[in-house]
Amino acid sequence: MKLIKKLNILIVGLGLLGGSYAKGLKKLGFQVNAITKEQSSVDFALEHGIIDYGTTKVEPQIIADADIVIFALYPHVFKEWIKENQQYFKSGAVITDVTGVKSCVVYDIQAMLRDDVEFIAAHPMAGKESSGVENSDDAIFKGANYIVVPTEKNTKEAIELCANLGELLGFSKVSVLSVEKHDRMIAFLSQLTHCIAVSLMCSNDDPDLVEYTGDSFRDLTRIANINDEMWSELFLSNKEVLLEQMDIYRATFNKLYDFINKDDRDGMRDMMRLSTARRREFNKKV
Amino acid sequence: MKLIKKLNILIVGLGLLGGSYAKGLKKLGFQVNAITKEQSSVDFALEHGIIDYGTTKVEPQIIADADIVIFALYPHVFKEWIKENQQYFKSGAVITDVTGVKSCVVYDIQAMLRDDVEFIAAHPMAGKESSGVENSDDAIFKGANYIVVPTEKNTKEAIELCANLGELLGFSKVSVLSVEKHDRMIAFLSQLTHCIAVSLMCSNDDPDLVEYTGDSFRDLTRIANINDEMWSELFLSNKEVLLEQMDIYRATFNKLYDFINKDDRDGMRDMMRLSTARRREFNKKV
Numbered sequence: 001m002k003l004i005k006k007l008n009i010l011i012v013g014l015g016l017l018g019g020s021y022a023k024g025l026k027k028l029g030f031q032v033n034a035i036t037k038e039q040s041s042v043d044f045a046l047e048h049g050i051i052d053y054g055t056t057k058v059e060p061q062i063i064a065d066a067d068i069v070i071f072a073l074y075p076h077v078f079k080e081w082i083k084e085n086q087q088y089f090k091s092g093a094v095i096t097d098v099t100g101v102k103s104c105v106v107y108d109i110q111a112m113l114r115d116d117v118e119f120i121a122a123h124p125m126a127g128k129e130s131s132g133v134e135n136s137d138d139a140i141f142k143g144a145n146y147i148v149v150p151t152e153k154n155t156k157e158a159i160e161l162c163a164n165l166g167e168l169l170g171f172s173k174v175s176v177l178s179v180e181k182h183d184r185m186i187a188f189l190s191q192l193t194h195c196i197a198v199s200l201m202c203s204n205d206d207p208d209l210v211e212y213t214g215d216s217f218r219d220l221t222r223i224a225n226i227n228d229e230m231w232s233e234l235f236l237s238n239k240e241v242l243l244e245q246m247d248i249y250r251a252t253f254n255k256l257y258d259f260i261n262k263d264d265r266d267g268m269r270d271m272m273r274l275s276t277a278r279r280r281e282f283n284k285k286v
Numbered sequence: 287m288k289l290i291k292k293l294n295i296l297i298v299g300l301g302l303l304g305g306s307y308a309k310g311l312k313k314l315g316f317q318v319n320a321i322t323k324e325q326s327s328v329d330f331a332l333e334h335g336i337i338d339y340g341t342t343k344v345e346p347q348i349i350a351d352a353d354i355v356i357f358a359l360y361p362h363v364f365k366e367w368i369k370e371n372q373q374y375f376k377s378g379a380v381i382t383d384v385t386g387v388k389s390c391v392v393y394d395i396q397a398m399l400r401d402d403v404e405f406i407a408a409h410p411m412a413g414k415e416s417s418g419v420e421n422s423d424d425a426i427f428k429g430a431n432y433i434v435v436p437t438e439k440n441t442k443e444a445i446e447l448c449a450n451l452g453e454l455l456g457f458s459k460v461s462v463l464s465v466e467k468h469d470r471m472i473a474f475l476s477q478l479t480h481c482i483a484v485s486l487m488c489s490n491d492d493p494d495l496v497e498y499t500g501d502s503f504r505d506l507t508r509i510a511n512i513n514d515e516m517w518s519e520l521f522l523s524n525k526e527v528l529l530e531q532m533d534i535y536r537a538t539f540n541k542l543y544d545f546i547n548k549d550d551r552d553g554m555r556d557m558m559r560l561s562t563a564r565r566r567e568f569n570k571k572v
Contacts, residue, residue, distance in 0.1 A: 125500040145498055175497055185498050188490055193502040196482060199539040201561035203531075204474055210568050211461055212431055212471050214411040216479040218568075219505045225565040228558035232551050239546060245489075246543050250536065253485040257532050260525060265518050272514035275487035279511040282496050282504075 001067060001094060001157065003164045005029040010066035012081065014041045014054065016128060017098045018072035019136025022050045024169045027138070033062050041133045050136065063088035068165075071097040074230065075105050075237050082109055091116040094158050096165070098124050101186060102149045102179045104237035110153050120158040121149040122166065123182065125190075129225050138170065146171035149182045183238050187245040191238060194231060195246060197224040287353060287380060287443065289450045291315040296352035298367065300327045300340070302414055303384045304358030305422025308336045310455045313424070319348050327419045336422065349374035354451075357383040360516065361391050361523050368395050377402040380444050382451070384410050387472060388435045388465045390523035396439050406444040407435040408452065409468065411476075415511050424456065432457035435468045469524050473531040477521060481532060483510040 001007075009025055011018045014036035022045065026032045034054040036042060042054035053062065063069070063085065071078050078097060089095070095117060099105050106121045113119055126144040128135055146166030150159050159176065166174040177185065200217075201224035209217070235242055252271075259267035287293075295311055297304045300322035308331065312318045320340040322328060328340035339348065349355070349371065357364050364383060375381070381403060385391050392407045399405055412430035414421055432452035436445050445462065452460040463471065486503075487510035495503075521528055538557075545553035 125498070127500070145500065147498060173497065177498070185492075185495070189495065189499050189503045193486070193506050195539065195542055196486065196506065197502075198557055198561040199542055200479070200482065200535060201564050202557050203535045203538045205564075206471075207567075209471070209475065211459065212411070212433060212463070212468075213475050214413070214431070216483075216509050217475045219508060220479050220482065221561075221565055221568070222505060223502050224561040225569070226558050226562055228555040228562065231558060232554045235546050235554065236549060236551065239549075243543065243547060246539075246546075249486060249489045250539065250543070252489045253481065253532075253536060256481055256485055256488075257529065257536070260521050260532075261529060263522060263525075265522065268518045268521065269514040271484055271488050272512050272517060275484040275507075275510035276512055276514065278487050278491075279507055281493075282507070283511070 001092070001161055003161060003168060007031070007067040008033070008065050010035065010062060010069045011051070011072065012036070012069060013072035013077075014045055014051070014133045015072060016131045016133070016135055017124065017126075018070070019045065019050055019133035020126070020138050020140055021070055021072065021098070021124075021169065023136055024138035024141065026050060026052070028168055033066070035059070035062070036133075045133055050133065058085055058088075060088045064090050066090060066093060068161075069093060069095040071095065071099075073097075073099075074233055075099055075101065076233065078105055079108055083112060086112070086114055086117070089114065089117045093117050094161055095119045096122050096162050098122065100190065100234050101183055101238040103183050103241075106149065106151055106179055110151060118155060118158045120154050120162040121151075121179075122162050123147045123149060123186070124166070124169070124171065126171075129222070131227060141170045141172075143172050146174045147182060148174065148176045149179055150176065151179060183241050184245070187238055187241040191235060191242045192245045192249055194223055194226060195235075195242075196249075197221050198226060200224065287378070287447055289447060289454060293317070293353040294319070294351050296321065296348060296355045297337070297358065298322070298355060299358035299363075300331055300337070300419045301358060302417045302419070302422055303410065303412075304356070305331060305336055305419035306412070306424050306426055307356055307358065307384070307410075307455065309422055310424035310427065312336060312338070314454055319352070321345070321348070322419075331419055336419065344371055344374075346374040350376050352376060352379060354447075355379060355381040357381065357385075359383075359385075360519055361385055361387065362519070364391055365394055369398060372398075372400055372403065375400065375403045379403050380447055381405045382408050382448050384408065386476070386520050387469055387524040389469050389527075392435065392437055392465055396437060404441060404444045406440050406448045407437075407465075408448050409433045409435060409472070410452070410455070410457065412457075415508070417513060427456045429458050432460045433468060434460065434462045435465055436462065437465060469527050470531070473524055473527040477524060477528045478531045478535055480509055480512060480517060481521075481528075482535075483507050484512060486510065 126140040412426040
């Protein structure tokens with residue numbers, strides 16, 4: 001399959017990400033349909049020209065019409081949906097997703113999926129603090145990373161199609177990672193940082209904090225404003241890997257604590273020089 | 287003393303903050319002189335019209351001319367300087383500073399200072415990742431907080447003068463805190479956040495991180511690019527209070543860790559809802 005404009009794309013789950021995909025894909029000229037939970041999301045998307053057709057029911061015909069199906073659902077809802085409705089897929093359809101952790105969905109779904117349909121996982125690393133199709137915006141893809149996460153079961157063609165989708169949507173960098181490397185990377189870069197922000201914000205109940213803060217605290221706690229339903233599910237879906245990264249981080253934090261406690265200025269400065277060197281390298285590449 | 291334009295202001299230590307003060311004060315029409323370590327800083331500041339006169343020597347006359355002296359030095363250098371040179375101050379002069387921690391300087395300096403000179407401490411909560419007079423910019427004060435930190439020894443007049451200085455320089459909020467409350471607040475808002483950023487950056491040596499990151503990790507590690515000489519001194523100057531805040535934070539982080547480890551979704555979600563509510567409150571006030 002090639003990504004040509006006459007393709008019919010179905011989005012399942014019209015929230016912030018599903019809506020942003022729909023917006024971007026419709027601008028590119030594709031036929032974009034959607035199935036989602038709330039009628040208000042369908043109404044909003046139709047009124048604003050984000051989709052061509054939308055429904056809150058599982059309508060076999062619009063599933064059967066789709067060449068590509070993009071799932072933007074919570075992991076456990078995603079798996080349930082496939083189990084119950086995969087008989088409606090068109091033969092040869094490619095399905096992909098936006099799930100933030102992969103080992104908890106990819107293997108199960110590939111194992112249960114019909115042989116004539118292929119699931120290629122993807123993780124668009126874009127978002128906003130606000131949720132819902134009302135806040136969707138395909139501009140969030142600019143400057144962001146998009147990761148294709150294939151397994152041994154995936155074909156070269158589907159991997160390419162999925163990468164092309166990321167490029168077409170305007171992501172700045174499209175790359176390919178194994179499931180295990182993806183989930184470890186995400187545990188460190190995204191899940192651990194959210195754990196830190198939540199913990200930091202829960203560590204002080206002084207209502208006057210904001211009167212005295214500088215930018216550091218604002219930056220570190222921006223993501224403490226968090227969707228608790230989604231993130232608790234994502235944390236538990238990647239539990240072992242996340243706990244491993246949390247262990248490494250707290251050991252490093254405890255090392256710094258001990259240097260301060262022992263007045264070990266050289267130990268502290270070594271850590272600071274390492275963090276500075278790494279962060280500068282980081283700046284160059286961004 | 288009132289802040290009128292004919293006042294003579296001496297800045298001791300012409301780095302990023304000293305230079306930014308000089309720029310702002312000179313624009314306001316004050317006579318601004320400076321004493322600093324490096325001739326290159328004096329040359330730069332004179333060439334760019336940041337100061338009226340500068341020297342790398344302790345010249346008794348320019349100290350004696352100053353109505354207000356602003357110290358932008360490391361804590362231990364600041365104390366040494368006062369000890370060695372306070373005989374040159376004009377009688378009735380007011381001295382202030384920009385030091386990021388207060389208990390380690392305020393009491394010692396007020397105890398040793400001549401009776402006819404008053405030291406009123408201040409903390410301008412503004413900065414940049416880059417240092418030196420070459421990067422100075424009085425625009426960094428806009429949107430930033432300025433805290434006056436008096437002790438029982440300070441007069442109402444000096445507290446007002448110091449607050450006026452913050453207002454004149456363009457800080458968005460000027461407030462007054464006790465030494466103890468200031469240092470506890472700073473330990474939490476500023477020092478702990480730098481400890482977290484340094485630890486996070488030191489927890490992973492994968493050179494490919496940047497290829498896959500989202501905004502969260504970028505935001506949390508921006509301040510991991512850190513002046514190790516200055517920050518190690520600031521941490522040790524506020525050691526007991528900082529360790530206390532680090533203890534509170536790591537207990538909270540460990541609580542979240544345990545919830546994840548025990549699959550306690552409700553426990554996690556309670557913490558996330560608390561952090562979200564607090565951060566939203568924070569957004570409103572910013």
